[in-house]
Amino acid sequence: MARMALEGVRILDFTWVVAGPVATRILADQGAEVIKIERGDENTMSVLGPRRTGLQGELHRNKRSAAINMNHPRGVELARRLAALSDLVMDNFSARVMRGWGMDYQSLVKIKPDVICISMSGLGHTGPRCNYVSYGPTLHALAGFTHLMADARGEPAGYGYSYADMAGGYSGALAALIALWHRKRTGRGQFVDLSQFEALVSLAGPALLDISVNGRTQAPPQWRSQEAPAAPHGAYRCAPRGGDDDRWIVIAVRSQAEWERFARASGNPGWTAEPKFRTLYLRMRNREELDAQVVRWAASQQAEAAMALLRRAGVAAGVVLNGADLCVGDPHLAKRGFFAPVKLPGGGSTRLTGVPMRLSATPGSIRTAAPEVGEDNDYILGELLxxxxxxxxxxxxxGAVWG
Amino acid sequence: MSGRGALAGLRVLDLTDLKGHLCARLLADMGADVIKIEPPAGDSARRIGPFVDDRPHRDRSLFFWFYNLNKRSLTLDLGHPEGAAILRRLAEGADVIVESFKPGAMARMGLGWDVLHALNPALVLCSIAPFGQKGPYRGYEADDSVLTALSGMLYVNGFPDGAPVRPLGLQAYHSASYYAAIGTMCVLFARDSMGEGQWIDLSMQEATASAVEHVAAGFLGTGEIERRRGTLHWSRFFRVGRCRDGYVMHCTLCDWTSLIEWVNGDGKAQDLTAPEWEDVAKRRAGAEHLFDVLDEWVKDYARDELLERAQLLRLPYASVRNPEDLFDDEQLSSRGYFQEVEHPELGRTFRYPGAPYLFNGSPWRVTRRPPLLGEHTGEILGAELGMSAEELAALAAEGVI
Incomplete structure (x- = not known):
């Protein structure tokens, strides 16, 4: 097996739901030994699907699981002994939970002076709302993301997914690595108070500066530019594929050269002679008229064929892929082997979303399927303790351990 | 040491454009010395609005400011042989290079991995590209919106009868930048024992696909294709409801007894008092009806009143707030979230969004405002690289710096 970047790092993982497990999953993919401490009496997260496949399979792969009862004094004692053997202790509870068990930084630093604790609570460990209960979608609402996600009618329209959990998970993984680096250099551990709310708010940066500097009220951007201005720019409906008429292509035409190539490639060279569309400024000002033309063109095209045509012309274009398109229909991702198989205990295998960064010497990998709750009790209690x-x-x- | 930030002593050369700006910003915030290397005409993000007072100028772009806080700026034409030569000298003393050129462009400028690795074996090269460094699509163009399409994110955002709605906040660029920073820290960590740096191939498409929790996972797990459902979250435990004065986010992954006692006390529970709704799986399967009943219940409440009462019962409800509200948010202000940053050349101080995390031993900090174009060229090439004033003048005359 190839070497792993985080070989030798051990994480005691109290996280659950999505954000916390995303953080520890990223670290486990790079070789950290992640030990989940979980309840064995009820699996509240079974509503997210079975444990080894799909979302849960992705969240918990490459990890180990011990079913330890943290409401039993001997369960807490086991967890404290495991903390003393770990480099990091991570959780995503609200502030009072770890303190209640005596598993907070102030308690653990007494038994392991260089311990690193990363607590990824919803709204942070301090402040008047530190005990608020939250999930990713409710954080979108509090952070202004839901408000800014309206459709052309002005109605709240998204998200079907939870970017807050990713913002929390990514910043949790990065915080863990930065704290590990700092400890390597100084010998000192520390406590990281990560508010998932603040991690999300930080990603609205330019909009927030526009408010604080210019005093401008933010309107849902829809397809108005959030970066380099472009026109045409949008999702355009394409011809049906079989019986499926939910086929769209996103096109972003930024520079003048791209505009000229777009017009030629789409078989509409006359567009460039149209005075209303002559410059980017004019194309943006007359965007509705321009869009009407592009809508007509796109409706006559198969999405994949249109994408291939525009890409070859050097225009940024992408089919709005659905789950099947993404996982089996994208030749590029297939060639890169992004969706990777993992063997299931008891036979068979499943495919999981892969590791999105390839480190040349220590590439990271999916090695083991997600453990069932308590599956590694023997290793964790026997071998480690x-x-x-x-x-x-x-x-x-x-009743301190579920067996 | 701790006062200087966890990454003090690390030098990062930031060659990215807007696709990767956030990556080096995340490292700069924790104390790394990040040198942003811009073409002499300035990074393209300097031309992206909004601008201070809506006056477009390369040193007034708020878009550029946000992503380049805490960095220094050096202008250098990497397409010019002398510019590339200077970059190689800088690379000898650097720990990390982050770049987002088209695959192959670095090598054509004489800055490929083989060259850099031979010059400085400890160097980490992090390459961020829309489709990564390898594979049939590697040379194609894509921006944030195209990447959200090609990752499955866009398909599930919006109403079923309408067009996909573009997500807010450059989620493809941000996901890629976070993964790039994480990968960079992994390699730095491993470098101590391995003795060598590595080349990171970061595909933005893959990073964005990883940022949608249910599209690929749903298909790979069950073969189902997830579709757009308006504001209904894929888990079916969250949906937006309309209040008297705005919107709230409902949540039914909660202490159901407390919620339904309250709703029933208001005389609005309809059939939701039936015991079958105590089952989470039933709440999931019957989500549409359940939220329709709860919409009727919340419509006479003020959104913030509902939020406060729900949280007292430990129900994870939230009000749908405007981003402007964040500046009056007591939780953020009590944690010192917003940061005052002085821009002396404008004679003003501006309020910036702050830290995604609070480190108690090695703080996140604002150490310098975003750089003016080329502000540190003289300091870096002169004082740090030891080039003479005559050399610098000659380079400037040739348009290299």
Whole structure:
């Protein structure tokens, strides 16, 4: 097996739902040993699907699981002993939970002076709303993201997914790596108070500066530019494929050269002679008229064929891929082997979304499927903590561990 | 040491355009010395609005400001042999180079991985490209909106009977930049034991596909194609409802008993008091009806009143707020979220969004405002690289700097 960048790093992982598991998944993909501490009596997250495939399979792959009862004093004692053997302790509870168990930074630093604790709570550990309960979609609402996600009628229209969980997960993984680097250089651990709300708010940067500097009220951008201005720019409906009429292509024409290539490639060289469309400024000002023309053109095209045509002409264009298009229909992703198979214990295999960064010498990988809750009790309690079989049985009888 | 930030002592050369600006910004915020290398005419993001007072100018772009806080600016024409030569000298003393050129462009400028790795074996090269460095589509153009289309993100955003709606906030660029920063830190961490840097191939399409939790995973797990559902979250536990004075985000992944007692107390529970709704799976399957009933319930409430009462019951409801509201948010202000940043050349101080995380031992910090174009060219090439005033003047005359 290739070497892994984070070989030798051990993470005690109390995270659940999505944001926290995204953070520890990223680190596990690069070789960190991630030990999940989970309840064995009820799996509330079974509403997200089965454990080894689909979303849960992606969130928990490459990890190990111990079913330890944190509401039992001996369960907490086991967790504290595991913390002493770990480099990082990560959670995404609201502020009071880890403190209640004596698993917060102030308590753990006494048994492991260089411990790093990353707490990814919804709204942070301090402040008047630190005990608010939240999920990704409710954070979108509080952060202004839902408001700015309106359709042409002005009605809130998205998101079907939860970018807040990703903002939280990515910043959690990055915080963990930065804290590890700092400890390597100084020998010192620390506590990171990560508010998922603040991690999300930070990503609205230019809009927030427009408010604070120019005092401008932000309107939902829809297809108005959020970066380099472009016109035409939008999602245009293409010809049906079989019985499926939900086929769209996104086209972004930025420079004058792109505009000329777009007009030629789409078989409409006359567009460039049209005075109303002569410059980017005019194309943006007369955008509705321009869009009407592009809508007519796109409706006559198969989405994939139009994309190929425009790409060859050097115009930014992409089919609005659905799940099947993405996972089986995209030749580029297939060639890169992005969606990767993993063996399932008990036979068979499943495919999972891969690792989106390839490190040349330590590429990162999907090595093991997600464990069922408590699947690694023997390794974690036996090998790591050195408990004998009889002792482990006693812990189960007492209710400190689910066996 | 701790006062200087966790990444103090690391030098990063930032060759990215707007696709990757956030990556080096994340490292700069934690103390890395980030040199933004711009073409002599300025980074293209300097021409992107909004601008201060709506007056377009290369040193007044708020878009550029946000992504380039805490960096220094050096102008250098990398297409010119002398510019590339200077970059190679800088690379000898750097820990990280982040770039977002078209695949192959670095090599054509004499700055390919082989050259850089031979010059400085410890160097980390992080290459951010729409489709990565390898594969049949690697040479194609794509911006943020095209990448959201090609990752499955756009397909699930909007109403089923309408066009896909573009997500807010450059989620493709941001996802790619975060993964790039994470990959860079992984390589730096491994470098201590391996002794060598690595080349990171970051595909923005892959990073964005990874940022949608249910599209690929849903298809790979069950073969189902997820579709647009308006504001209904794919999990079916969240949907936007209209209040008297705005909108709220409903949440039914919660203590159902508390929620339904409240709704029932208001006389609005209809059939939701039936025990079958206590089952989470039933709430998921019957989401449309459930939210229709709850919409009737919330319509006479003020959104913030509803939020406060829900949170007292520990129900994860939220009000749909305007981004302007964030500046009066007590939670953010009590945590010192917004940062005052002085721009002396404008004689003004501006309020910037702050840290995504609070480190108690090695703080996130604003150490310098975003750089003016080429502000640090003399300082870096003269004082740090030891070039003479005559050399610098000659380079400027040739348009290299």
């Amino acid at each position: 050195g408990l004998g079989r009889a002792e482990r049985a006693e812990l189960v009888t007492e």
